[in-house]
Amino acid sequence: MLFLVFLEAKSYVILEIFFSVLDESFYKFYLLTASVIETLCILLLLYLVNKKSLFTSFKISYRYLLIGLALGASYVFVQQPLNKVYNVIFNDDKAIVFDFISADISIWKALAIVVFIPLAEELFFRGYIQNGLNKHIKPLFAVILSSFLFAIIHFPFIGLFYPDSEFFILDFHLTYIACFGGLISALLYHKSKSFIPSIVFHMSWNLGVILV
Numbered sequence: 001m002l003f004l005v006f007l008e009a010k011s012y013v014i015l016e017i018f019f020s021v022l023d024e025s026f027y028k029f030y031l032l033t034a035s036v037i038e039t040l041c042i043l044l045l046l047y048l049v050n051k052k053s054l055f056t057s058f059k060i061s062y063r064y065l066l067i068g069l070a071l072g073a074s075y076v077f078v079q080q081p082l083n084k085v086y087n088v089i090f091n092d093d094k095a096i097v098f099d100f101i102s103a104d105i106s107i108w109k110a111l112a113i114v115v116f117i118p119l120a121e122e123l124f125f126r127g128y129i130q131n132g133l134n135k136h137i138k139p140l141f142a143v144i145l146s147s148f149l150f151a152i153i154h155f156p157f158i159g160l161f162y163p164d165s166e167f168f169i170l171d172f173h174l175t176y177i178a179c180f181g182g183l184i185s186a187l188l189y190h191k192s193k194s195f196i197p198s199i200v201f202h203m204s205w206n207l208g209v210i211l212v
Contacts (some may be wrong), residue, residue, distance in 0.1 A: 032108045035116035042123045049128065057127060061192045068188050068197035072204025075184065076212055079177055086176050094173050098212045110210060118202035125150045125182070126189040126198050143186040150182030151175045181205060 046054050083096050105113075125146050133142035155175040185198040192198075 028106050029108050031112040032116065035112040035120060039116050039120040039123070042120050042128070046123060046127045050131075054127070057131075057193070057195050059194050060196050061194050064188060064192035064194065064197035065200055068199075068201035069204050071184055071188070072201040073208055075181060075201075075205050076208035078180075082177060082180060083173075086173060090172065092171070092173070105210070113210065114203055114207045118206055119199055121150070121153075122185060122189075122195060122199045122202050126185065126195055130186055130189060139190055143183070143190055147179055147182035147186045150185070151179035154178040 050057075077098075080096055083094055086092065087094055129149055130142050130146035133145055137145075152175065154177075155172065181202070185201055188197040188201055189195065
């Protein structure tokens with residue numbers, strides 16, 4: 001909940017700055033600016049909590065790094081059968097279309113989506129949440145609970161306040177897909193004891209979503 005509040009507060013403040021102080025042409029840098037600030041804040045949080053032990057979690061395990069890269073690239077396509085299961089469970093007709101055409105987004109937005117948002121989320125949910133849970137509960141439950149919490153932040157809560165909006169659709173689809181992605185990421189962190197494989201997984205997953 002604190003993470004969600006932080007996200008909303010940060011977004012509101014940055015939006016106010018962009019609209020009130022800066023020229024409208026700077027709006028294309030909004031998501032990148034927000035995600036960089038988010039990453040820096042989470043790094044500071046982890047440093048304050050873990051001190052020097054923070055840096056040991058950035059060790060590179062090339063085996064798990066390659067596994068994370070492969071899983072991230074393939075998860076884009078795994079979403080298709082997961083989507084079919086979702087439609088059966090929720091009696092919905094969600095469709096995932098692969099057109100293999102790069103999304104029409106700016107390089108600045110793509111940089112935020114592919115680099116800084118995955119970096120911030122993985123540092124928080126693996127380095128702070130999952131690592132913290134490991135100190136109090138069994139690793140298996142830490143993996144499951146951190147994956148669930150990761151999925152929760154992808155629920156469109158704003159849709160609760162705008163139930164008739166066509167932009168904020170209130171459903172569990174993104175939350176459902178994110179839950180499985182979070183589970184893979186949590187397992188990578190658990191097995192490798194490093195942030196790097198889960199970050200690489202998340203980055204390649206997001207890049208795949210943009211490309212296909």
